[in-house]
Amino acid sequence: MEDTAARFSPQEQVASPRRAPSQQRSRERVGRMLAAASTLIAEQGSDAMRMGEVAERAGVSIGSLYQFFPDKRAIIWALAERYTAESQACISAALADVSNAEGLSQAFSELVDIYYRLFLAEPVMRDIWSGTQADKALRQLELADSRANAEFLSAVLKRLRPAADPVALETTALLVWQMGEAAMRLAISVGRDEGDRLVAIYKRMALRELLAE
């Protein structure tokens, strides 16, 4: 099992920036690089995004781009990190004060809606979440992010169901979370109407499991 996993990933690590921007000048330029990448991904998708075009739109040379982002994945990774930080904050806030079944029901429902709208509205993130599947290192980021998000959910579960096995609750939370992302990817690709129905069904299923005794 573990060896098969190893066989699949020639251990692709996302390298850290060759160099952190320490001066004002370079910090501004890095900002322009990220903005250019974001625009291009929204317009064409991350596969079609060319490093040369990112540099050109940011008004820097290709060499400067590679000074701060050691490879193409690094700049996509940087955008993904920015987004995951934002969404974690939002999730944490939404679930912080939940203290009973009804509250969970409402908070969870709202959270799903927030996420769904985010997926629909943010082309860069849609592209990254999809593209992510083919990239081992980005997939690890996605999984780590899912675990972090699921942790908020399992914290609530542990409060509401103190008698249940905590490990099982963590597993449940992780599964429910990933299924939600899958449901949304599906919802996006089937069109708005069926997508809305799919998300509603997902909510029902998830809640039944989360509130089960």
Next chain:
Amino acid sequence: MEDTAARFSPQEQVASPRRAPSQQRSRERVGRMLAAASTLIAEQGSDAMRMGEVAERAGVSIGSLYQFFPDKRAIIWALAERYTAESQACISAALADVSNAEGLSQAFSELVDIYYRLFLAEPVMRDIWSGTQADKALRQLELADSRANAEFLSAVLKRLRPAADPVALETTALLVWQMGEAAMRLAISVGRDEGDRLVAIYKRMALRELLAE
């Protein structure tokens, strides 16, 4: 990164074989090409698979390879089609005679196990299902396959719950199916123990929804 072919086809269509092998000789060679591709994907993943190496291992020239597979995605697509045909047959058989709730419960449970084992055992399929996410055309194949599989499930549902809205049952089946695939992808990447627990929880959730009144 991958998929240079994409820039030649803005439509993201997977072209059909430039030429169908009509003579015995070429049919054998195409078989060797597919076998070589399958081996290489199992060994290194489809991204790392090089067309030149496929040709070399199959004992044909690069030109011959491109004679029957117009681009790299086409050969991956061909392998994917082979597997989806096999699994559809297996699913159809498992669900054919289901006529009551208990039967569905058992058949569905077995089906999940079969699929789970298939995912665990077949590296090519694992790679293709993952890589698929980054490729629009392959994603359409996956979705079409999911719809086809879900159709078997929704057929049973319509029998068992004739009062329910048929369209809603179809949507439910599709969602349950895709969630299952997501659960399994997750199960694979977290290791055997947690993976087994995840699949068990998925089964419980799916069944509750499928059998709900």
Next chain:
DNA sequence: ATTAAAATGTGACTAATCCTCACATTTGCA
């Protein structure tokens, strides 16, 4: 102010790889 070191910037160039194409060979068949 001077100056050395560190940070930053540049773009021609390399390497890797997908895919094409002009031409050679083999097969089916009238």
Next chain:
DNA sequence: TGCAAATGTGAGGATTAGTCACATTTTAAT
């Protein structure tokens, strides 16, 4: 047999990620 269709070949075109030797700017210590 002879010819058209099918099949086979591999050097080379084209694209693009990523490198590197060198130029310029900033920092900071004397």
